[in-house]
Amino acid sequence: MAELVEIMGISHSPNFPGQIAEPNPEPAIVEAARDYELMRQRMAGFRPDVLVVIASDHLNQFFMDNMPAFLVGKAPRAEGPFPHEMRTFGIAPYRAEVEVDVAKSMLQLAPKMGVDFSFSDEFRIDHAFTVPLNFIRPEMDLPIVPIFTNVMAPPVPPAQRFYEVGKAIRRIIHELPSNKRVGVLSSGHLAIEIGGPKEGRSSADPEFDRRMMNLVGRGDVETVIAEATWERMMASGNVTPGFLNFVLLMGLADGRAPSVSGVRFPKSKGSVPYMAWDSQAGVLP
């Protein structure tokens, strides 16, 4: 039986690394960078042997010719992001071994838990994986199991389903036939608009961001699921459904309130959230 030792959610904004690197970043960016350094230390403190990384592909690897809702990557290596992302945002590459045995075990256990994951033996990870991994495990020394979610191409599964899949992954991790310490890292975001009329330099809907982070912070699963509808999220910003990965984490945490959570509101670009559920005595019950 594997041990779930830490669950963590952060932003995957490809702008954020560049904002930190600016000569005089605004105070909210400095604070957010400090938050993420604390998150890095937090994950390291729980000494995971493997990171299950749950993030969305941005129509780079997966497309509407063959779109999986939830997919486990089981190629031997994961590498990214895509060249156009490095060119546009100047973000750093990331390379990791994939813990193929764990990925295969997850696929075998999943149907019993009510989830039929798709799988892939050939893929590239985009900025939704590489940005958070570069913050949380810059050493690139831990194997990962990437899980891709569809938050980009409607119909996107509803919040209830993301929550259920999170709960299923929790049970799968507990039943893995190994004694590995498993950390979970997920990435998403709050209200964001890209390519739409509201696209600007700060959050597309700060009220949505505050409300959702307050609900996540209290572990109010019922209200989050009731309010994080496709229509509500789209009204907040046309790519806001990236928030659903955080709903999945609420399921992974079995509906409990996080140990820590918060959000920064830079004037430039979107808000920067963080959340973590710590294990007691090194293992989440």
Added chain:
Amino acid sequence: MSKYQVDKVMREVILDEKALTAFKVDARKFLEGRSLTEEEKDALINVDYATLYRLGAHPFLLNGFTPRAWKGDKAALRAEYRKKIAPHGYPDFST
């Protein structure tokens, strides 16, 4: 209307340098044989992002495609983009 085919073209231009070059050299030839309406073809060829947006092109892909395919002044594009798509509200971009 063939939103999927429009999205597919935009994605190719974003991901593939050879596709970008081919599109810039002769967009009409690049689009030959694809199941697109004349309106969609013209909008892609002219990088008429407001029309593509109105027709339900995926906004995330449109955001990547437009500056890459744009032949004019990119600062002017950035200044005009939101203003030109705003009248169209939020078209359904599901395929």
